[in-house]
């Protein structure tokens with residue numbers, strides 16, 4: 001197996017057959033992210049992908065799930081993605097292929113093309129939207145805005161593509177988290193991802209965001225504010241979705257199906273926030289400060 005860069009994938013996809021198809025990400029400049037520092041975007045040679053798939057097929061010929069690895073492989077051309085999908089099908093024919101895609105990766109792909117890739121087996125894209133708040137998106141240099149998210153996600157939906165999103169709490173900074181959640185809800189209530197990974201930003205020493213804090217240009221939100229942001233999101237999201245906070249950056253862990261579990265979850269969060277102590281704040285803040293990845 002060849003891995004020429006960091007392998008980043010959601011926890012839910014850990015048991016997939018993981019095959020490198022790209023290295024790094026095409027953006028590589030979001031101010032909070034250090035995932036692919038030192039690994040500029042590159043495309044894995046087809047011969048390498050085939051070799052790895054051949055190896056995987058010996059061990060897992062009936063694999064049901066595959067992860068096409070890289071920062072945002074969906075940036076590849078439709079022709080290249082088609083070639084990859086066919087290769088995956090040749091060696092692990094029963095596997096549904098999941099991968100990462102950026103909102104900008106869908107700009108130059110039509111609904112028909114996305115639908116075609118879905119039919120070939122790429123039918124699960126994880127999109128790190130991070131926020132639906134224009135001010136936040138611009139500040140962290142995501143390279144798209146709320147309207148872009150809605151337009152491109154609607155394209156995925158029209159193509160019948162399954163997609164999951166990542167929301168990154170705390171990005172708005174001190175005193176802005178709840179308003180940012182409410183702005184994001186306006187986006188989330190217009191789209192229909194099946195799943196949301198609800199994560200929370202940690203300020204990493206080798207990032208632009210860290211430098212902004214040092215220079216006094218950005219103030220980190222407290223742990224309590226981050227909980228209030230999560231509460232505001234959940235309480236105001238209307239569409240059917242599974243929300244999952246199970247990741248190292250979370251201070252509250254749950255997995256809930258909305259809207260069925262919304263009321264009970266909001267009540268739990270209210271109780272947790274009401275009893276949230278200064279000692280918990282301190283402990284969670286210290287834990288977050290030790291994080292070395294988003």
Ligand code: SF4
Nearest residue numbers: 025027028029030033
């Ligand atoms: S957050 Fe995503 S898009 Fe931005 S630099 Fe990191 S991997 Fe690339």
